[in-house]
Amino acid sequence: xxxxxxxxxxxxxxxxxxxxxxxxxxxxxxxxxxxxxxxxxxxxxxxxxxxxxxxxxxxxxxxxxxxxxxxxxxxxxxxxxxxxxxxxxxxxxxxxxxxxxxxxxxxxxxxxxxxxxxxxxxxxxxxxxxxxxxxxxxxxxxxxxxxxxxxxxxxxxxxxxxxxxxxxxxxxxxxxxxxxxxxxxxxxxxxxxxxxxxxxxxxxxxxxxxxxxxxxxxxxxxxxxxxxxxxxxxxxxxxxxxx
Numbered sequence: 001x002x003x004x005x006x007x008x009x010x011x012x013x014x015x016x017x018x019x020x021x022x023x024x025x026x027x028x029x030x031x032x033x034x035x036x037x038x039x040x041x042x043x044x045x046x047x048x049x050x051x052x053x054x055x056x057x058x059x060x061x062x063x064x065x066x067x068x069x070x071x072x073x074x075x076x077x078x079x080x081x082x083x084x085x086x087x088x089x090x091x092x093x094x095x096x097x098x099x100x101x102x103x104x105x106x107x108x109x110x111x112x113x114x115x116x117x118x119x120x121x122x123x124x125x126x127x128x129x130x131x132x133x134x135x136x137x138x139x140x141x142x143x144x145x146x147x148x149x150x151x152x153x154x155x156x157x158x159x160x161x162x163x164x165x166x167x168x169x170x171x172x173x174x175x176x177x178x179x180x181x182x183x184x185x186x187x188x189x190x191x192x193x194x195x196x197x198x199x200x201x202x203x204x205x206x207x208x209x210x211x212x213x214x215x216x217x218x219x220x221x222x223x224x225x226x227x228x229x230x231x232x233x234x235x236x237x238x239x240x241x242x243x
Contacts, residue, residue, distance in 0.1 A: 005035045007047055013075075014051035021053075021079040022113060025072055042068040053079065086114035094130040101157040104130065105150075124150040127157075135160050 009031045013024045028045065032038050045068065046057050056078050057071060064070040081089075090111040095104045105127055112118050118126075128136055128145065138160045139145055145153065200208060 005037055007044070009035070010044070010048045012048050012050050013053050014049075015053035015056070015079050016051070020081075020110065021075050022081075022110060025075070042066055042071060045071050081111075081114050083115035086111045090115070090126070093126075095132065095135075095161075101127075101131075101154055101161055105154060120150045124148075124153055128153060131157065 010028050011019075011024065013019055013021065015021070028048065029038075029041060032041050032044055037044065042065070046054065046065070049057050053075060056074055057065065060071065060074055064074070090108065093104075093108060093111065095101065105123075108123060108126055108130070112123060112126075127150070128139065131139070135157065139153065139156050148156070202208075
């Protein structure tokens, strides 16, 4: 390893509830790996412990202190969140106001780790379930969300939820705080306001002969949601005949 290992890259851990022991250990191992001292984790840990956390370390047998796994196990047993509490927090977790989808997903992963973990498909279901209803609808528009993996779903969520937009959800509406005010994120209202959607005038055009629904299509590379005519049912009937 070139250069000197800077211990201050690893924050101190005192066992307080304000810090996550799981996150602290992950950060410690990452710094040790990047600094080329992965084999010395057991020696590094006590140097960054204070308060109750250091007291737990000192209670270990001298032979156990030399084992990084046994030290981590002792810290986790003492300070890790209760798995039942973590599960309760997991199932009730929702995207918060001003929170990015990446931070939201990271928190779901952390909580899942505490109570035993879960596969990517189940985590994806939990991620989508915690998004505002309007965002869920947009994610599902245009393609089958069931066919997407978690990374693809996260990418779509980023496209719908702009980086500079803070979401504020209630039981019935989704609002967004933008630099110049607050507006409802309701794409159809925007399309109407922009003149893309116009009311059908029966007195002028007569009774409607048929209906072609609109579908919302996410343009991921530009972070936009486009309105398009959904001809799928019409095409199906043309090819296979009317039922």
